[in-house]
Amino acid sequence: MKKFYLTFFSILFFTQASFALVKIDITRGNLEPLPAAISKFYMEDPSKFSAELKALKLEKKIPELISNNLKRSGLFHIIDPKSYIQSPNIAHVKPTFQDWALIKAQIMVSGKLVIDSKKRLRVEFRLWDVIAGKEIEGLALFATPSSWRRISHIISDKIYERMTGELGYFDTRIIYVAETGSKTQRVKRLAIMDQDGANNKYLTLGNELVLTPRFNPTAQMITYMSYFKNLPRVYLLNIETGMQEVVGDFPGMTFAPRFSPDGKKIIMSFAKDGNSDIYSMDVATRVVEQLTTHPSIDTSPSYSFDGKYITFNSDRSGAQQIYVMRSDGSNAKRISFGEGLYGTPVWSPRGDLIAFTKIYKGSFYIGVMRSDGSGERLLTQNYYQEAPSWSPNGRVLIFYRETKSGKSEIGGSSSLWSIDLTGYNERKIKTLTDASDPAWSGLLSK
């Protein structure tokens, strides 16, 4: 009997001890931007630096640019540099992680500027995981006094990529139309700038109307529409040389041009006798192909990221809607079925989504939908806004807005805006003049 009790209780005891592993589902957290500290960079051996280089104050400017980029993305919260405890030179070699954790940073960026034996400027940065207490990324780049902005953008992209798993979008440019003058006599010029607004340059003089400029994949060429000699046509512009040439030899208005993802073709609309159809032209051979033959308005074509499909705007159903067809023009299918009018479809470089403009009950919306038309999401609403363009990582949309104008000259101003795919982080982009028709380039460093 005793034996029985012994075995019984020992069994009980052991079953008691071996509990199943406690598993807890963590399904919530906070969606706050990641707290980051961007330390001032430090100059190794300042005596080697020329006066001109020292005057640029790159040890401050570079981290400043990086901070601004990361802050603008909406994904990072940059902790005020005034609260940083550790000095830049030590931070770069062996940071005291407690000091950084104390100010609530979860990641820290440190950097160094060196003049090497060949008198070249080397910029080095390190990304630290403050909580884990280790370095998680580092890079050295050669820079010149004129390229330090691009270096900062490249570093920003590296940090962004490491922390989000996605490619960045900071080393890019934006082409747009700079507007001045009264509403009835608008002067429009092509303008190009860095994604953060720096290095703004005008590419045309404003003697003729210019509209809807877009980059080619290498960001060396622009295609746009111009009323040069009062003949509205699609043109090609070489940014480097400034040379412009008309695209094709069309006996009528061509407009709404875009490059194919491989840069070999330009796709556009050609209007004749009241009917607009979509055509493509091979840039090298100049061979033209007609892609739609419907007697309705077919315009705003945009290739998918792999070049296999084209999304476009057509009113063949009686009102403006979005369609998708194969890149040879076959199998056109309507994909927009919500209430209102749809226009300016543009395919995401990530391939999954199509952004568009929607007009409903007197309001304009920027939205996205999947390429089969499902999952329509509206991101922002306004009195007037249109023409979204994707950042190269498919995460941010840039578009433009116009305000109402009254009897006086007040109002009627246009400006560029950006918004995250999630609907967060709506921002106005500062430009020197009024601006419209923005388009984003691909990553300059590929």
Added chain:
Amino acid sequence: MYKSVSLSVLFHVVFVIATIVSLPFVKKEPITAQQLIAIDIIQISEKTQLPFAPKAREIIEKIKKEKEKRVVTKQAPPKITPKEKPKAIPLPDKLKIKSEEEKKKQNPEEIKELNRQSSEFEKKELFDPNKISALIDKSKEETAEIQKKQSLELTQNQDSSVDLNKGITLSQEDAIKAQIYKCWNIPLGLPFDQNLLVRIRLTLRPNGSITSSEILDHARMNQPGQGFYKVLAESALRAVKLCDPLKMPTTGYEKWKDLQLNFDAKEMLKG
């Protein structure tokens, strides 16, 4: 237009007159006598009376009391600041419905508080396996419909908290979750339709400090194309580190010294 109005009035008058006239027709209908059916009156005895089984009655009373109890919260819920998430701009006529839906999307603190007060999502009955088994034999009909409680309202009745095979109580689990929620900075913009489940196994000391943390599927982090997984795993590791030491229950160390946390950001990313 006037033509139709006058026509309408005319017909209305005609109809009224017609009904007045026809009513007497109905009235004057002779009533045919129904056939008589013989009825035997049977005495209802004790056997056929169907009261609630005593135990069932007990439970029903208790549930009624519980219902009243829940209206009073144990603590006043702190100010809830819902996160303004402009996920989707609703079309004008759908605005109202959407704003209600938006309110339901809650941030971690909000969820926690809702657990402590009665909400319309709450299932009202308590699931108590002991009492049910006692019931099954005794009464054949009219057992109160008792459904299993899905949410974590048991925090109000810590005595009768249910051990659901975990080794820790739901309320204890809740407390651990709440800590991790605060520490976890979810990387924004991750795709929510991929499988991004990060499982971390921890061993703890009795004071709740972490002796070791290990990512299961560690190898996945460095595979090509698994960039998002790596980012999420690192964020989970940071969360665990930030929360070290965890506030754990004072008893039952053997039960919770090995912990596995399953980080799943799907709900939060979906928005």
Added chain:
Amino acid sequence: MLTKSLKNTFLVIVLGILISACSTTATKTTKSTSAGDVYTGTDTVQYLTTGVADRVFFGTNSKNLTSAAKVTLDKQAAYIKSSKISVVIEGHADERGTREYNLALGERRANVVRDYLMSKGIAKSSIKVISYGKERPASKESSALAWSQNRRSVTVKSK
């Protein structure tokens, strides 16, 4: 008994149908060719010559010519024929649409006018067509009136 109740129900049904008020829709004489918001004033109108307006107006997103438009175009045709001038027809759109689509819409409107003039005997060679989309509004305000003034097709003497 059956017949009595049947009779009553029949009576009630018939009367019920009869008393439902006959509604007459007020017949507004709407021009089938207009979208309802076509500008009919003369504020922004200029003249090719005395009595010949240089432009016609359109409804939102529409290319249809109203009967008033046709009257104007008839006069234009007569003038063009008699003076043997060449013209350029400018198609315009209001600002409440996307830019590229409006370019196409302007072109459509200009061609509708051209086709009409050609049907009145004007030679194709003396008509050119251009679209300005919404780039050259006649009125710079943002109001329904201004927009209706901007939805137009303007006939201009070509140089």
